[in-house]
Every structure is written in structure tokens, then in C-alpha cells.
Amino acid sequence: MFEARLLRSSILKKVLEAIKDLLTQATFDCDDNGIQLQAMDNSHVSLVSLTLRADGFDKYRCDRNISLGMNLSSMSKILKCAGDKDTVTMKAQDNADTVTFVFESPNQEKVSDYEMKLMNLDLEHLGIPETEYSCTIRLSSAEFARICRDLSQFGESIVISCTKEGVRFSASGDIGSANIALAQTASVDKEEEAVVIEMEEPVTLTFACQYLNYFTKATSLSPQVQLSMSADVPLVVEYRIPDIGHIRYYLAPKIDD
């Protein structure tokens, strides 16, 4: 028996928003520790890794490890039926071919349940090596979303260049070029608005705008985002989801032909 209950359905709704542009289907691997999802997008240039820890749920029970293969567009349709303040419970029997979502309104006067067919997904699991990154940059998630959106108007790629002075985002194309430089913040009133850079050595890498924009669909999950970069390895874009886990996106850099 698997049962996971969240007091607010909004977290699950936001998680779905954060992955559904990249993935059409994915397996939620559930065990004692919580729920894990790892999947590559169809073109195999980015990978999504989601962790929701058992202790972040209001109630969590997983008697036996279970993999729930879900069509994310169907799951998204079902989650749209939940009010933001509704409690959501995901349930599945061992070896089940369906998963049930139960939504309860705050006053318990409305209880809805939706059963969804599970899919048998043939999965490729990738081993993500422990990496020491040359640069990590922490900044406001809304600021990062804005930068990606603004630079997308100029070209298909964004160059991210990190030095000890700060981080520079650049794009160029037919209409011209754009550069946005952020200096490390000396002091801020709100911690989530700070720009914090840890740098071992400077790094400059180029990434596809389109994917960075997909990743920023996770903005509502966290006030801050962390970018980790090293030469010739994938960029990690991490959003920590308060009290329950994180979503990480890995994107392979573009290289010269």
C-alpha cells in the first residue's frame, strides 16, 4: 500500500507545472524515503530530477517500493480539479495498475477522488556523478526567470559567464545583442534577493534558451535558484522546495561544431 498526503495541493500542482513542458510521461519511484522522479526530455539534452522527502508529507506510507508510471498531461488534468487549499492524497495498492488522487476541501465538505491508469514505462536511469563545481551562483528565482525571458528575444542561446566579479548573461542574434551583469550583493534586506557567488575558477558556458525557460516554470516553488557550472559538464539549475525537497534540472552545454 502506498499513500502520501499533502496539506496543500498547490505544491503538487506547481511541481507538475515545473516538469510538464519537458516530459510527457515519467515514473514516480516511491519508497520509505519519499518520492523520486528522474527523467530525460525527449531530445536527451536535459534531465529532471525531483525529490519529495517522506517527512515533508502530512502523512506518508510506503509498505513496498512502488514505481508509478504516469502520463503527465493526464495527471495535470486531474490536479487542475483540486483547489489550491485542498488536501491531496495519492494512493496505490501494491502491484496496482491505477493510482487514485483524493482531494478534500479545508472544511471536509467536499471530497473528490480521481482514478488514473498507470503506464508501464521503459526507463533509462542515468547515474549522476558527484561533481565539484567551479562556480555556484545563487540568485532570486524571479530574477533568473526574467533574465532568461528577456534574453530569449535576442537569440537561441544564452552565454553564462561567471567570474569573481559577478555573473554575466549574454545573448546575440539578428536584432542585436544583450548583456545582463549581476554583481555579488554586498548586503540585502531580503536574503532571497541576494546574489551569492562561490567560485573556484571562472567558467563560461553556452546553453539553449528554450530549456532554461522550461526550467523557470519551477519559479513558484522557491524564492531562490542555484546554478552550478563547471567547464564541459552539464549546468545544474536547482530549486529547493521548502520543507519537502528539491527539483534539479541538468542541461548539457552547447559546444562549437
Add this chain to the structure above:
Amino acid sequence: PLTQTKLQNFFTQI
């Protein structure tokens, strides 16, 4: 011209 590389070049298949 820049080429988007694939993740398989970086991560190990399990």
C-alpha cells in the same frame, strides 16, 4: 555554430 550536446556524453547509464 554551436551544437547542443546530449546528456549521455556526461552521465553513466545504469
